[in-house]
Amino acid sequence: MKKKQKPWVWTLHTHKRALRIMKAIVVLFLIGIVQAYSATSYSQEKQVNLKLNNVKIIQVISALEEQSNYKFFFSPQSMDVNQTVSIDAKNENIEDVLDELFGQSNVAYRIIDNQVILTTKEVTVTNAQQQTHKISGSVVDVNGEPLPGVNVYEKSNPTNGVITGIDGTYSIEVSSVDAILAFSYIGFEPQEVNVSSRTTIDITLVEEFTDLNEVVVVGYGTKKKVNLTGAVATIEGQALENRPTDNILKSLQGTVPGVTIIDRPGGTSINIRGRGTFAGASSPLYIVDGIEVSSDFFNNLDPTTVENISFLKDAASASIYGAKAAYGVVLVTTKQGKKEALRVTYNGSYGAQKATYLPEVLNSWQYADMYRTSELNSGIEEANLRYSTQDVQKYKDGSDPDLYPNSNWFDLVLEPSAMFTKHSLNISGGAERVQYLFGIGYQRDESLTPGEGTDRYNFLSKTSADLKDWLTVSTNINFIYKKYDRTLGGASLTEFLRVPPTQVARHTNGEWGSIRDFRQATAEEINYNPLRTLMEKGRGNSDTRHLLTNMMAILKPFEGFKFTNQLAYNYYDYRSFSFQNTMEGVPSYLNPNGGTIPGTASDVNQMDNYWLYNEKLIYDGWINYDREINGVHNIGVMIGMHADSWHQKHLDVGRKLFPSNDMNAIDGGSTDPDNQLTTEGSFTEETSLSYFGRATYDYNGRYLLEANFRADASSRFANVGKWGYFPSVSAGWRLSEEAFMSDINWLDNLKIRASWGKNGNIKSVGLYDTYDTFSGAGTVYNGGTVLPILVEGRIANSNLTWEKTTTTDIGFDLSINKGIIGFVFDYYTRVTDDILVEQTDIPTETGISNLPYKNVGKVKNNGIELALTHQNQIGDFSYSVGVNMAYMNNEITDLGDGIDKLPPSSYWINQVGQPIGSFYMYEADGLYSTEDIANGDVVEFGGYEIEAGMVKLVDQNGDGEITGEDRTIVGSDVPDLTYGLNIDLNYKGFNLSMIGQGISGVKVYMDNEASQAFFNSSVPREWQLDNWTPENQDAQYPKLFKENDLRYQYNSIQSSYWLFNANYFRIKNITLGYTFPQHISNSIGLEKLRVFVSGDNLFTISGDKRMKDFDPERSSGRGYQLNMKTYTAGVSVTF
Incomplete structure (x- = not known):
C-alpha cells in the first residue's frame, strides 16, 4: 500500500506597505495566476479504458492508479484485496468504474482531489443492536x-x-x-x-518510520535516501519553518556535520569540509531549482518558501557539477503546488533586536585616570600630565558637561534596540493536471543606527501542467528586491572607539561639540564627531534586483524514458546612490563671538551613482532511462549537456558642486572636469559548455553502484587547458538486507558506502588570467606635455588549468528500531592540487608588478563527521534529539619549485606543513615579572628597553635576541572542530525546539584596539583596567605606557599575546509554539492556527574570558559591525 502524503503548508513574508516595487510584484502575481487558470483547460477528467478478467481487486487498483493518476488508500480490514473480479470499462470516468467494481460489495469509496479512500459501508442497525454508544x-x-x-x-x-x-x-x-x-x-x-x-x-x-524511503534531491534528479552512495545531508523545509529567521543560513547553523556556518555581520558565510585553497574562496556552489545562483541570492531567499535543502559534500555526489563543485554543492528546492483544494497561508511576525555584545568602554574619569597612569609610567612629570587629579574628579562628578563631558558614543549614536517585521501570503493548490503556487513576502529590518534600515520583497510563482500524459511543462519566477537606506556617517563602530569620552558631542547650548580634554578641539577632532556626521554628513541607498526564471518541459514518450529541457534566465541589478552634503562650520564654545572654527565647514557637496548589472542565459538538457529487470536488477542512465553565456557591465559616475543638498540628479553637478569624482565603466563576459552523465545500478536494493562524469570548457582558459574532466565512482552495501542479518529485527538499515572522485574550482582563475592585461594608469612626460600611456599589468600564463580536488570518502549509515536511533559516520580525504601560486622568480627589474600564476600548489584536508539522532513518542509526548560533530585537519603539502613558504602578508603566512592562512608572528609567554628582570631573564629586541610588565617574547632559535627569524606559526582562524545540538519537544499542540552550535580550535587576532589601549586616540575597554602594576602582576593587560613611548610600541608588536581564543558554544535559536486544536480553528473559519515566540543568539559560552565584550563569531577586532540578538513573536494562519 502507498503512503499518504500530508499536504504542505507554504509561508512567505509580506507587509501592508505599498511601495512601487509591490506594483511590479502584483503584476507578476496576476500574470502567474492567469497562466495557471489558462492552463486548467488541460485539466479534463481522465477517462479510463480497462478490461481485466478474473483478476484480484488489488491488481485492478494498481491498474487504475497507473492509468488515472488517482491514489488509493484503504485498510486491510475494509475489504478482501484478493477477491477475484472482472471489469470492462471504455472511456468511463473514475466514479463509474468504482461503482461497477464495488457497487454490489460492502466497500464504500470517497474521492478527495486525486485520492480515493476505500472503507467499509456502514451497517444498518437492527433491533438486536439498539444498545449502542x-x-x-x-x-x-x-x-x-x-x-x-x-x-x-x-x-x-x-x-x-x-x-x-x-x-x-x-x-x-x-x-x-x-x-x-x-x-x-x-x-x-x-x-x-x-x-x-x-x-x-x-x-x-x-x-x-519511512526515513529509508525518503526521496533526496541530487544533481539533475532525485534518489531514495536508502540508495545514496555519496555523502549527502538533507534538511526539510518544515525544519526551517519551525525556526523563524531572516536568513536561510542562520536556520541551518548547527544542523549538518561538516558544514560550518558563521553568522558574521555583513553576510553569513558557509564552508563545507574546510578551506581548500589559498587562491580564492572555498565556497560551495549554490543551485536553486536547478539553476546556479549567487550566495547573495541564496541568502535572501525566504526560508518559508523552501521545501528542502541538500548538501552534496563528497565528489561522488558533487562531480555531476564538475568545475564549480570543488567545495561542495548546496541544492535548494522551493515549494510548489499540489493536487489539492485552494489553500491560503499567512505568516506574520514582529520582533526586536539588540547587539549580542557592545564594547564595554571606559567612562571619561576612568579614561583620564588611565591616561595619567600611562604618562606617569612613561616618565612624564605630574606638572606636564594631560589630566590632573582635579581634572579626573571634575570628569567624575559631571558638574560641567561642556568642559568635562562623559561621552559614551555607543549610547549617543546607537538605539538600544531595533524593530523588524516579516509577513507573507501564499496561495497554492491544483487540479488533476495543473498545480500552482504564488507567494509574496515583505521584511523590514531597522538598524541600531538611526536612519538606516533594509526592506526586502520576495515574489515566487510556480506553475506546472500535464499537457499530455507524456508531456509536462512548468514555469518558475523567483524575484527578490532589496533596498538599503543608510547614512554617510556614524555607521562604523571604529569611529566610536576612536573618539575619547572626554570629547563633547553636543554642548548644552545646542551647538556641536568643540571641546576635547577641556580645551578647544582641533578641526580634525571636531570633524570626527560620529553624532554630527550621522546627522549632517549625507545620505545614501542601494537597490538590488535579482530575477531567476526558468521554463521546463519533460517528455516521457515511453516507459522508463524521460527527456528534460530547461531554459533559464538569471538577472542581477545593483544600484547605489550617495550624496555628501555641505556642512556648516562649528562655532567655538570657548570663543562664541569668534565665528566658526576654520576647517570644520564642508563647502563642497558631491554625489556618486554606481550601477552594475549582469545576466546569464542557461540551457540544460538531459535524458534519463531507468529500467527494472526481473524485479531485482535496477539500471539507470542519464546523459546531458549544459551551456551558458554571461556578461556584466558597470558604470560609476561622480560629480561635485551641486547647487543644493537636496539634489538627486547627477547632471546637476559641475561639468568642470576638475570637479568630477569619477567616470568609469567596464564590460566583462564569460561562456561555458559542459557534457555530463551518470550510470547507476543496484541489485535488489542490496548492492549499489554509481558512476558520474562531467566535461567542462570555459572561456577563462586558453586552448591548452580549456577542457576539464571530472569523474567519480561510488558503491554501497546494505548489510541489513543480507539473509544472515534477517533475524535482527531491530535493525532497519546498515549500509557501508565508499566513493572517489574529482571536481574543479573555476573560481580560483580570473576571467582574463590567461591573457596579457594593460591599464591606462600610466603617464609619460614628453616635451613639456604629459601623455597617457598603456602600462602592462599581469603577464599571462597560457598554460593555466583548472584547480582540482580529489576526494575519497568512506562512511556508513545506521538506523535502529524504526528510526528511534540513527547514526551516520564519514571519514574523508580531500586533496586540492594545481592551486594557483604567483611566481616569485621573475626579476623586479622587469618592472612587472603583477607576476603570472602557475598551477603548483597542493592542500590536503582530512576529517571525520558523525551525526547521532534519537526520537520517540510516549503517549501525547514526542521528542527528538540530535547531536553532530565534525573534525577537520588542513595542511599545505606543496607550493611548487621547492618553495617552503610564500612571503608573509601582515600576520598571515602560507607554509608547507601548516594550515592555510596560519597566524605568523612572535610567540608570547605572558608578561615579564619583576623576578625576571631581577634575574636578568630578558631577551633583547632591537634596542627596546625591557622592563617588568611588558610582553615576554619567545626566542625560537635560541640566539639570545628577538629578530624576524623568531616569528613562528601560532594558530589558525579555521576551526578544527565544529558541533551542533538539536532538540525538538512536542506535547499535544505545544512545540519547543532548540538549536545550538559550537566551534573549537580557532583563534582571532585582536590587533590595534586590543593591543594599543590609546591607538589613534582610542577609548580603552573595561578589561584593560586590569593592567600590570607591581601589585597586580597577574594582570591581563601589559603595563601602560604613553602611545609615543617605544615600550608602548613594543607591547603592541604582532604576537600571540593578542591572539584570542574564539571557541564558543551558542544557543542559536529557541522557539516555543502552540497549534490550536482543530475544533477551535474550525470554529473561527480556519484550517490551522499557530502562535509562537522565538529568540536567536540568546546565550553564549565563550572560550576566552579576557574580553567579555567580544563576540566570538566576529572575524577581527577592527571596524566590525554588530551581531544581533533577536526576540520574535508571530502567528501562522491557514485558510
Missing part, C-alpha cells in the same frame, strides 16, 4: 494538522467503520461503552483505544 472526535498528526480519510472502526466488528472528514473529524456508534475503537491510516502507526464510556475521543497518530 455514540462517539465523536478528531484525528490529527503530531503537528496538530487534521488527517482526512483515517479509518475508524470497532475492533470486534470491522464492518462497523467510518472515515474522518476533510477536517479530521469523525462520528461513530459502537456496540457498547466498553468497545475498542481502532484507528488506521496509511503511513501512520495504527492505534487502539478503549472507549470506557467516553463520548469524545481525540487521537494523535504517529507516522510510520
Whole structure:
C-alpha cells in the first residue's frame, strides 16, 4: 500500500506597505495566476479504458492508479484485496468504474482531489443492536494538522467503520461503552483505544518510520535516501519553518556535520569540509531549482518558501557539477503546488533586536585616570600630565558637561534596540493536471543606527501542467528586491572607539561639540564627531534586483524514458546612490563671538551613482532511462549537456558642486572636469559548455553502484587547458538486507558506502588570467606635455588549468528500531592540487608588478563527521534529539619549485606543513615579572628597553635576541572542530525546539584596539583596567605606557599575546509554539492556527574570558559591525 502524503503548508513574508516595487510584484502575481487558470483547460477528467478478467481487486487498483493518476488508500480490514473480479470499462470516468467494481460489495469509496479512500459501508442497525454508544472526535498528526480519510472502526466488528472528514473529524456508534475503537491510516502507526464510556475521543497518530524511503534531491534528479552512495545531508523545509529567521543560513547553523556556518555581520558565510585553497574562496556552489545562483541570492531567499535543502559534500555526489563543485554543492528546492483544494497561508511576525555584545568602554574619569597612569609610567612629570587629579574628579562628578563631558558614543549614536517585521501570503493548490503556487513576502529590518534600515520583497510563482500524459511543462519566477537606506556617517563602530569620552558631542547650548580634554578641539577632532556626521554628513541607498526564471518541459514518450529541457534566465541589478552634503562650520564654545572654527565647514557637496548589472542565459538538457529487470536488477542512465553565456557591465559616475543638498540628479553637478569624482565603466563576459552523465545500478536494493562524469570548457582558459574532466565512482552495501542479518529485527538499515572522485574550482582563475592585461594608469612626460600611456599589468600564463580536488570518502549509515536511533559516520580525504601560486622568480627589474600564476600548489584536508539522532513518542509526548560533530585537519603539502613558504602578508603566512592562512608572528609567554628582570631573564629586541610588565617574547632559535627569524606559526582562524545540538519537544499542540552550535580550535587576532589601549586616540575597554602594576602582576593587560613611548610600541608588536581564543558554544535559536486544536480553528473559519515566540543568539559560552565584550563569531577586532540578538513573536494562519 502507498503512503499518504500530508499536504504542505507554504509561508512567505509580506507587509501592508505599498511601495512601487509591490506594483511590479502584483503584476507578476496576476500574470502567474492567469497562466495557471489558462492552463486548467488541460485539466479534463481522465477517462479510463480497462478490461481485466478474473483478476484480484488489488491488481485492478494498481491498474487504475497507473492509468488515472488517482491514489488509493484503504485498510486491510475494509475489504478482501484478493477477491477475484472482472471489469470492462471504455472511456468511463473514475466514479463509474468504482461503482461497477464495488457497487454490489460492502466497500464504500470517497474521492478527495486525486485520492480515493476505500472503507467499509456502514451497517444498518437492527433491533438486536439498539444498545449502542455514540462517539465523536478528531484525528490529527503530531503537528496538530487534521488527517482526512483515517479509518475508524470497532475492533470486534470491522464492518462497523467510518472515515474522518476533510477536517479530521469523525462520528461513530459502537456496540457498547466498553468497545475498542481502532484507528488506521496509511503511513501512520495504527492505534487502539478503549472507549470506557467516553463520548469524545481525540487521537494523535504517529507516522510510520519511512526515513529509508525518503526521496533526496541530487544533481539533475532525485534518489531514495536508502540508495545514496555519496555523502549527502538533507534538511526539510518544515525544519526551517519551525525556526523563524531572516536568513536561510542562520536556520541551518548547527544542523549538518561538516558544514560550518558563521553568522558574521555583513553576510553569513558557509564552508563545507574546510578551506581548500589559498587562491580564492572555498565556497560551495549554490543551485536553486536547478539553476546556479549567487550566495547573495541564496541568502535572501525566504526560508518559508523552501521545501528542502541538500548538501552534496563528497565528489561522488558533487562531480555531476564538475568545475564549480570543488567545495561542495548546496541544492535548494522551493515549494510548489499540489493536487489539492485552494489553500491560503499567512505568516506574520514582529520582533526586536539588540547587539549580542557592545564594547564595554571606559567612562571619561576612568579614561583620564588611565591616561595619567600611562604618562606617569612613561616618565612624564605630574606638572606636564594631560589630566590632573582635579581634572579626573571634575570628569567624575559631571558638574560641567561642556568642559568635562562623559561621552559614551555607543549610547549617543546607537538605539538600544531595533524593530523588524516579516509577513507573507501564499496561495497554492491544483487540479488533476495543473498545480500552482504564488507567494509574496515583505521584511523590514531597522538598524541600531538611526536612519538606516533594509526592506526586502520576495515574489515566487510556480506553475506546472500535464499537457499530455507524456508531456509536462512548468514555469518558475523567483524575484527578490532589496533596498538599503543608510547614512554617510556614524555607521562604523571604529569611529566610536576612536573618539575619547572626554570629547563633547553636543554642548548644552545646542551647538556641536568643540571641546576635547577641556580645551578647544582641533578641526580634525571636531570633524570626527560620529553624532554630527550621522546627522549632517549625507545620505545614501542601494537597490538590488535579482530575477531567476526558468521554463521546463519533460517528455516521457515511453516507459522508463524521460527527456528534460530547461531554459533559464538569471538577472542581477545593483544600484547605489550617495550624496555628501555641505556642512556648516562649528562655532567655538570657548570663543562664541569668534565665528566658526576654520576647517570644520564642508563647502563642497558631491554625489556618486554606481550601477552594475549582469545576466546569464542557461540551457540544460538531459535524458534519463531507468529500467527494472526481473524485479531485482535496477539500471539507470542519464546523459546531458549544459551551456551558458554571461556578461556584466558597470558604470560609476561622480560629480561635485551641486547647487543644493537636496539634489538627486547627477547632471546637476559641475561639468568642470576638475570637479568630477569619477567616470568609469567596464564590460566583462564569460561562456561555458559542459557534457555530463551518470550510470547507476543496484541489485535488489542490496548492492549499489554509481558512476558520474562531467566535461567542462570555459572561456577563462586558453586552448591548452580549456577542457576539464571530472569523474567519480561510488558503491554501497546494505548489510541489513543480507539473509544472515534477517533475524535482527531491530535493525532497519546498515549500509557501508565508499566513493572517489574529482571536481574543479573555476573560481580560483580570473576571467582574463590567461591573457596579457594593460591599464591606462600610466603617464609619460614628453616635451613639456604629459601623455597617457598603456602600462602592462599581469603577464599571462597560457598554460593555466583548472584547480582540482580529489576526494575519497568512506562512511556508513545506521538506523535502529524504526528510526528511534540513527547514526551516520564519514571519514574523508580531500586533496586540492594545481592551486594557483604567483611566481616569485621573475626579476623586479622587469618592472612587472603583477607576476603570472602557475598551477603548483597542493592542500590536503582530512576529517571525520558523525551525526547521532534519537526520537520517540510516549503517549501525547514526542521528542527528538540530535547531536553532530565534525573534525577537520588542513595542511599545505606543496607550493611548487621547492618553495617552503610564500612571503608573509601582515600576520598571515602560507607554509608547507601548516594550515592555510596560519597566524605568523612572535610567540608570547605572558608578561615579564619583576623576578625576571631581577634575574636578568630578558631577551633583547632591537634596542627596546625591557622592563617588568611588558610582553615576554619567545626566542625560537635560541640566539639570545628577538629578530624576524623568531616569528613562528601560532594558530589558525579555521576551526578544527565544529558541533551542533538539536532538540525538538512536542506535547499535544505545544512545540519547543532548540538549536545550538559550537566551534573549537580557532583563534582571532585582536590587533590595534586590543593591543594599543590609546591607538589613534582610542577609548580603552573595561578589561584593560586590569593592567600590570607591581601589585597586580597577574594582570591581563601589559603595563601602560604613553602611545609615543617605544615600550608602548613594543607591547603592541604582532604576537600571540593578542591572539584570542574564539571557541564558543551558542544557543542559536529557541522557539516555543502552540497549534490550536482543530475544533477551535474550525470554529473561527480556519484550517490551522499557530502562535509562537522565538529568540536567536540568546546565550553564549565563550572560550576566552579576557574580553567579555567580544563576540566570538566576529572575524577581527577592527571596524566590525554588530551581531544581533533577536526576540520574535508571530502567528501562522491557514485558510
